[in-house]
Amino acid sequence: MRVIPLSYSLRNLWARRLTTALTAGGMALVVFVFAAVLMLDQGLRETLVDTGQPDNAVVIRKGSETEVQSSIERNQAALIESLPQIARGAGGAPLVSKETVVLITLAKRDADKPANVIIRGVGAAGLALRPQLRVVEGRMFRAGSNEIVVGSSIAARFQGMGLGDPVRFGAREWRVVGVFDAGRSGFDSEIWGDADQLLQTFRRNAYSSVVFRLADVARFAEARRALEDDPRLALEAKLERTFYADQSAMLSNFISILGLTLSVIFSVGAVIGAAITMYAAVASRTAEIGTLRALGFRRSSVLVAFLVESLLLALLGGLAGLAAASLMQMITISTMNWQSFSELAFSFRLTPAIVAKTLSFALGMGLVGGFMPAARAARMDIVRALRES
16 A cells, blocks of 8 residues: 655645644643643642651551541550551651641732641651752751741741741730741641641640551561550551542542543544544545545545545644643642641642643544544545546
C-alpha cells in the first residue's frame, strides 16, 4: 500500500495557518484545564503524603477520622510508649511524641476573612520524628514556654505571624520565635508549640494523638494488633503516610470529579471544532483528494493522511496547553481541608504520568474529531471528485 508522506499533512496545516491556530488554541484550553486538574490533585496528594515519614506510625482514638476529633488519655499514652516495636533514641528513650492538635482562627493577610489553622503541640521527640522540618528564621521553641514556631505558609498568608509577633489564643499570649520549612508538606500550614503548655491553655486532660518511630517497619502489624486488641485502649494505628493520604481523600475526590467533568464538557466543544475544521479541509480539497486517488493511493491511505493531520492538530494543541499548565507550578494555593476543617496550602505538581495522560487525552480528541471527516475523504468517488474540481 502506498503511503501519503507526512510532509503532505504538515504542508496542509501550514497552508491553513489561521484555522490551524484557532482550532489548536481551542484544544489547548481544554488540555490546560485537564492538566491543571490532574496537577492540582497530584499537588494535594503529595503535600499530605509527604507530611508523613515511612517509618512513623500515628495512633488516634478508634472511630476518629482526624487528630482534632481524637482523644488519648495520659495513661493510654504511657501504654503506647511501652510497645517493644518502638525505636529508641539517644539514652534509650523511646522515639514517641504525645501531641495535642487544636483548631484556632486567624485573619489572613490579603483579607480580614478568618480561617481555621491547626496548632500542634509536640513532645520532646516531635522534631526528631519529622526530619524534613528545618527552622529558616529565628529558632525552635523552648519546652515548657509560651513560645511557638509557625510554618512558612502560615507566616506568608496570615496576619501577625511574623518573627517576634505576639499572638493571643486560649486566653494566653504567645510569641513567635521561629519560622520553619517542612519541605512543602502539610506541616507548613501548622503552628507548633509545647504539647503540655497547650493542654493547660485549652484546659484539656488528654492528647489528640501519639506518634512514634518504628524500629522495623515490618513489625508495624504487630504494634497495631497490640494496640487494637487491648480493650483498655480503644485506639487504632496507621502508618503516618497512610494516615495523611486518607486526609486528602475527600478533597482529592471533589477536585477530580469536578475538574474531569468540566474537562469532558469542554472537550465536546473542542472535538466539534476539530471536526468542523477537518470537514472544511476535506470540502476545500476535493480535487486534491481525487488526484491522490487517481495517482493510485488507496482509500485507507487517504483515511490515514487526514487522521494524521487531525492528530497533528491535536498534538499541537496538547503541547501548547501542557506548556501553559506547567507554569502553574509556580503558584501556591490554599483551601480548606474538609477532613480536618483547617487551612491547607499546596502547589500544582507536574509529573511524567500527567504529561502522558494529558497528551493521550489531546490525541484522543483529535482522533474522535478527525475520524468522520477522514472517512468522508476516503469514501469520496474519484470521478466525482475530479468533476467537482
